[in-house]
């Protein structure tokens with residue numbers, strides 16, 4: 001079903017430097033039943049939800065967590081919004097998808113979300129990344145092992161090393177937020193601000209459930225943006241000028257400062273959001289640059305352990321179209337070693353994917369860190 005075409009570039013050197021291939025999926029002969037993969041019906045414009053859910057299903061550790069019924073012990077029925085119901089509904093969806101002989105209608109989960117979250121209580125198109133982020137946050141709350149979150153005062157000690165500060169900030173984060181979602185997907189980012197007047201430095205660590213990457217602006221109209229460029233831009237030093245000046249504790253006033261961001265502690269499952277939508281008042285537009293990303297062997301340095309994490313792709317949420325309110329969302333997922341392209345109920349098997357692919361549609365990328373393989377994760381077994 002899949003054909004790959006080499007993207008022609010006017011620049012021969014660039015072509016050599018970026019030997020990428022755009023994935024073209026021939027959906028003219030889609031399959032509706034493929035073993036182990038299940039499509040989801042669309043309610044009108046709910047492809048954003050379907051695509052996000054298919055990406056989550058592709059995270060082996062998370063699916064296994066539900067399949068092994070570990071969620072039962074960790075269900076938090078005191079969570080603010082869903083009181084554990086979202087986790088139960090997601091488990092029911094996974095079970096239904098596993099047993100299905102064709103596409104299913106995700107009624108239970110959808111009705112629950114419509115009831116409790118106003119912005120998704122309609123059949124209109126929404127932002128799949130916003131949905132994914134909302135869903136993971138609420139799933140985390142429903143599975144938070146901390147029932148009563150303690151108040152933790154933030155203290156900044158100049159005696160600590162950055163490694164110690166990072167460790168302390170992470171421990172404090174885990175005292176309030178502790179779930180399978182945190183175990184798998186939360187990461188830690190380090191922010192260092194330096195006053196350009198007196199050189200005073202301030203270091204702060206923050207945790208996040210995903211990473212939003214801006215596309216490098218100077219490259220915006222270039223067809224050759226790599227995921228690595230986006231990471232480099234994210235972690236390069238920037239100047240905080242008058243508009244977003246920083247309060248320097250030494251100068252005791254708002255000052256111009258330098259900000260350096262570093263990925264500090266990397267997660268098992270790395271969720272990367274490519275910021276393709278620009279908002280200006282009520283209007284929005286999409287950056288349709290081609291981004292090249294590796295399917296296998298994406299290397300990033302984990303500063304907290306001073307070691308390299310090697311990531312392989314397991315899911316991609318795609319957006320086809322020119323702005324956030326229109327267009328169509330699809331998913332590309334890895335299941336049991338094979339890639340599938342899923343557009344609601346239509347599933348297309350993808351063959352012979354190159355190690356590095358390019359896409360104008362890739363919107364959210366889900367990477368999984370290589371490590372010792374749990375044989376149970378090769379094939380999800382429901383107990």
Ligand SMILES: [Zn+2]
Pocket residue numbers: 195196197198199200248249250251252255
């Ligand atoms: Zn200063």
